[in-house]
Amino acid sequence: MRTPVLTTHGLSIGYGRPHRHRNQRMPTILASSLDLNLHAGELVCLLGPNGVGKSTLLRTLAGMHPPWRGRPCWMAGISARYAHVTWQCG
Numbered sequence: 001m002r003t004p005v006l007t008t009h010g011l012s013i014g015y016g017r018p019h020r021h022r023n024q025r026m027p028t029i030l031a032s033s034l035d036l037n038l039h040a041g042e043l044v045c046l047l048g049p050n051g052v053g054k055s056t057l058l059r060t061l062a063g064m065h066p067p068w069r070g071r072p073c074w075m076a077g078i079s080a081r082y083a084h085v086t087w088q089c090g
Contacts, residue, residue, distance in 0.1 A: 003075060004037040006061065011035075011070035013053055013060045029068060030056055 012032040030053030038044060046054050059065035061072045 002039050005040050005075045006036070006038040007073045008034050008036050008061075008070060009073075011060070011072065012068040013056050013065075014068050015056065015065075027068060032069070034070075 010032075011034040012029055013034070014027050014029040014031075016027055034057075046057070048054050056065060060067050063072075
C-alpha cells in the first residue's frame with residue numbers, strides 16, 4: 001500500500017466575517033469533514049462554482065490560511081514552503 005503525500009481527516013475550511021452587532025468575527029465554513037489522501041504521481045482537478053472554497057482549500061493545504069478544524073498532514077520531508085507552520089502527520 002502506498003503512503004499518501006498529503007492526508008486530511010475531518011478538515012473544515014472557511015474564513016471569518018464581521019458580525020453586524022458586535023466586534024467579533026463569526027466563522028463562515030465553506031466545507032467541512034474533508035477527508036482526502038493524495039499520492040505521489042496522482043493528477044488532481046479541483047472544480048466548482050465561484051465562492052465554494054477552492055482557493056481557500058488550496059491556501060489551507062499550503063499553510064497560508066488556518067483550518068477551522070483538523071489539519072493537513074504532509075508526508076515526512078515535505079512541507080508547504082509558504083507556510084508559517086510545517087504540517088506533519090502525528
